[in-house]
Structures are given as C-alpha cells and as structure tokens.
Amino acid sequence: MRLFSALVIGAIFGLGIAISGMANPAKVLNFFDIAGTWDPSLLLVMVGALVTTAIGYRIVFRRMPAPLYERAYNVPGNRTIDARLIGGAAIFGIGWGITGFCPGGAIPALGLAEPETFIFMAAMVAGILAARFLQVTVLKTATI
Amino acid sequence: METEFTPILAIVGGVLIGIASVLLMALHGRIAGMTGIVGGVLPPFSSDWTWRAAFLAGAVLAPAVLVAAGYEIPFDVPPSTLALIVGGLIVGFGATLGSGCTSGHGVCGMARVSPRSIVATGVFMASTFATVYVVRHVLGGA
Numbered sequence: 001m002r003l004f005s006a007l008v009i010g011a012i013f014g015l016g017i018a019i020s021g022m023a024n025p026a027k028v029l030n031f032f033d034i035a036g037t038w039d040p041s042l043l044l045v046m047v048g049a050l051v052t053t054a055i056g057y058r059i060v061f062r063r064m065p066a067p068l069y070e071r072a073y074n075v076p077g078n079r080t081i082d083a084r085l086i087g088g089a090a091i092f093g094i095g096w097g098i099t100g101f102c103p104g105g106a107i108p109a110l111g112l113a114e115p116e117t118f119i120f121m122a123a124m125v126a127g128i129l130a131a132r133f134l135q136v137t138v139l140k141t142a143t144i
Numbered sequence: 145m146e147t148e149f150t151p152i153l154a155i156v157g158g159v160l161i162g163i164a165s166v167l168l169m170a171l172h173g174r175i176a177g178m179t180g181i182v183g184g185v186l187p188p189f190s191s192d193w194t195w196r197a198a199f200l201a202g203a204v205l206a207p208a209v210l211v212a213a214g215y216e217i218p219f220d221v222p223p224s225t226l227a228l229i230v231g232g233l234i235v236g237f238g239a240t241l242g243s244g245c246t247s248g249h250g251v252c253g254m255a256r257v258s259p260r261s262i263v264a265t266g267v268f269m270a271s272t273f274a275t276v277y278v279v280r281h282v283l284g285g286a
Contacts (some may be wrong), residue, residue, distance in 0.1 A: 006173050006195040010202025013164035018207035018217050020157020026220035027147040032276035039147045042155040046250065048158020049165070055254035056166030068175030073171065074173045075256065076243070081263050083163055088243020089249070089264040093271025095234030096246075098279060103178035103239060104161075104247035109219070111207035116221040120232040123265050129235020134175060135241070 015106035020045040021022025023109040025116075032097060066139045084139070088131075095127075145222055165252050168199070177248020179239040242268070 021027040021041050031042035066072055096102050101109070101120045109117045154265070165176040172195060184190035185197050207217060223231065239245040242264055245255060253261020 002193055003198040006168075006198035006201040007146045007205075009164050009167045009171070009176075010199035011206040012167070012202075013158055013199070013236075014203035014206035016160025016162075016164060016212055017203070017209070018157070018158045019153050020161070020220070021147070021150060021154065022157070023207065023217065024147070024219050026222055027218065029222060029276055030145075032273050033280055034273075034276060036280055037146045038245070039149055041147075042150055044154035044267075045158040046268050047159040048155040049177070049251045050158075052162025053165045053251055054188070056162060056247045057169060059194045060166060060170045061183045064170060065232075067169065068171045070173040072173060073169065075175060075203070076253075076258070076260075078243075079259060081260055085242050085264055088183050088238050089267035090242075090263050090271045091234055091238030092150055092242055092245060093238070093268035094275045095231045095238055096268065097272040097275025098231035099219070099235065101228075101232070102235065103182060103245045107203050108207045109180055109194050112211060112217060112219050113208070114219060116225075116228055117186070117204060119225060120235075123184060123229045123232025124236035125182070126158075127233040127238075128179070128186060129236075130233070131237045133186050133242035143156045143182055 005069070013104075014111065016049070017105055017108040018111070020048075022102075022105040023112065025105075027100075028102070028105060029097075029100040145220060146153060147218070147220075161247075161251060162255075163282075165255070167249075169252075175248055177244050177250055177252060179236075179245045216221040240267075 001125055017023050023047055028042060030037050031115055037043035044074065099120055106117055110121060168174050168176045171225060181196045185193050185200065211217060244264060249261040249264040254265055
C-alpha cells in the first residue's frame with residue numbers, strides 16, 4: 001500500500017507537470033525570456049503549486065501528528081544560509097537557463113520518450129554523482 | 145520559438161503539483177523535491193529507495209498514459225545536443241550542491257516558509273533569467 005500510494009502521488013505530480021507545460025523546455029525557456037517570446041504560464045504554475053502546498057501543509061501539520069506511513073515527518077531542519085546553498089542555486093539556474101529542463105520537469109518528460117530528455121537525464125545524473133563525490137571527498141559533508 | 149499562453153492548464157497543473165506535494169507529506173512525511181528523490185535511487189542507494197522508485201515510476205507513467213490516450217503534450221527542445229549535455233551536468237551538480245531545485249525549494253520549501261528555500265529560489269530564478277538573456281540576446285542562440 002505504501003509503494004502504491006507513492007506511485008499514485010508520483011502520477012499526480014507527473015500529470016500536473018505534463019499538462020502545465022513544465023515538461024516542455026521551449027515553454028519553460030519562454031517564461032524566462034521577458035525580452036523576447038515571453039510566455040507567463042510558468043508563473044501561474046508556480047502560484048497554483050505554491051498556494052496549494054502552503055495551505056495543504058498547514059492543514060496536514062495541524063491535524064496529523066505524524067504522516068500515515070511513517071513515524072515522523074522528515075523535513076530539513078537546517079536553517080543555515082551558506083555559500084554552498086547560494087552557489088549551488090546559482091549554478092543550477094545556469095543549467096536550467098541553458099536547457100529549459102529542471103529535474104521536476106525532466107522526469108515526467110521521460111514519459112514522452114523523446115531522445116533529448118534521455119540525453120539531458122544522463123548528463124544530470126552524472127552531475128548529481130559528481131556533486132556527491134565532491135561533497136564526500138572535499139567538503140566532507142553528508143550527501144542529501 | 146513562440147509558445148501559447150495557457151493560463152487554465154498552468155493553474156490546474158500547478159494545483160495538481162501542489163496536491164501531490166501535500167499528499168507526499170501527509171502519507172510519507174516527505175518533501176516532494178525531485179533532486180533528492182532522484183538522488184536516493186542512485187548509488188549509494190538510500191535505505192528508503194523503494195518509495196522513491198515508485199514515485200518516479202508514477203511520474204514517468206502518467207504523461208505516457210496521457211499520450212497513449214490521445215492527449216497532445218507540446219514538447220520542443222530549442223538547445224543543441226551539446227548544450228543539453230553541458231546544461232544537464234550543470235543542473236545535476238548545482239541542484240545537488242544547493243540541496244534542491246524548483247520542486248524542493250521553489251514549491252515545498254517556499255510553502256514551509258523555509259529561509260534557505262526562499263533564498264535558493266530567489267537565486268536560481270535570477271540566475272536562470274540572466275542565463276536565458278545571455279544565451280538568447282547576447283550570444284544570439286536559441
């Protein structure tokens with residue numbers, strides 16, 4: 001039941017990404033191109049997702065002492081704003097701006113079975129592994 | 145390349161992303177951050193990789209089922225193959241170093257009013273706007 005639930009939640013996520021246009025790099029890139037072929041759709045995706053999640057989280061944390069399938073909520077408690085956070089976010093933005101793919105957009109896009117997505121995903125996985133290697137060997141911090 | 149402004153689909157899709165995020169918290173106690181979820185199914189596997197794999201399978205299957213049912217999902221990739229490879233490496237590297245991406249920081253973290261996520265989202269949005277401007281209007285690419 002636990003795994004089936006995760007599968008269904010993943011499907012809802014993938015459905016949302018697919019119909020909103022977040023799986024389409026051309027549309028994502030156009031959101032960031034105010035000086036050119038601007039398409040504001042992505043702003044509404046963010047607003048819809050953020051408002052729903054903010055309200056939903058509030059209700060969940062207030063009404064449910066623990067999640068249904070786990071003993072406790074597993075949310076990040078780290079509140080330190082450091083160079084790693086800011087540098088990582090800045091680097092991520094460069095890649096998102098070059099490709100139009102972010103991890104949440106690319107995974108559902110795999111379902112469309114287009115070669116570009118597989119190329120991007122393979123490179124993204126290599127990037128994740130490289131960052132982990134760096135974190136373990138040089139920065140001596142735990143992986144995510 | 146122009147894309148059509150689709151306000152209704154954008155809001156409905158956004159709300160669905162939000163519902164999935166809320167359900168993942170309510171049932172599994174987890175942040176719906178794609179970088180973290182993908183990271184957990186890569187070696188060294190996290191001990192709880194099974195729900196992550198199930199979530200990812202659902203996320204890939206849903207659009208595939210939509211397409212099979214005859215629903216058209218617009219999909220165009222302006223960047224070149226080389227740009228996809230370089231950009232993909234950068235996305236994976238940066239999102240891991242920064243502990244999250246659009247879904248983890250931008251939706252879930254912002255919804256929790258996490259200071260780290262608010263800063264990260266501001267930084268990567270600014271960085272993406274700047275990158276697209278440079279690629280399209282300075283370098284003259286796609």
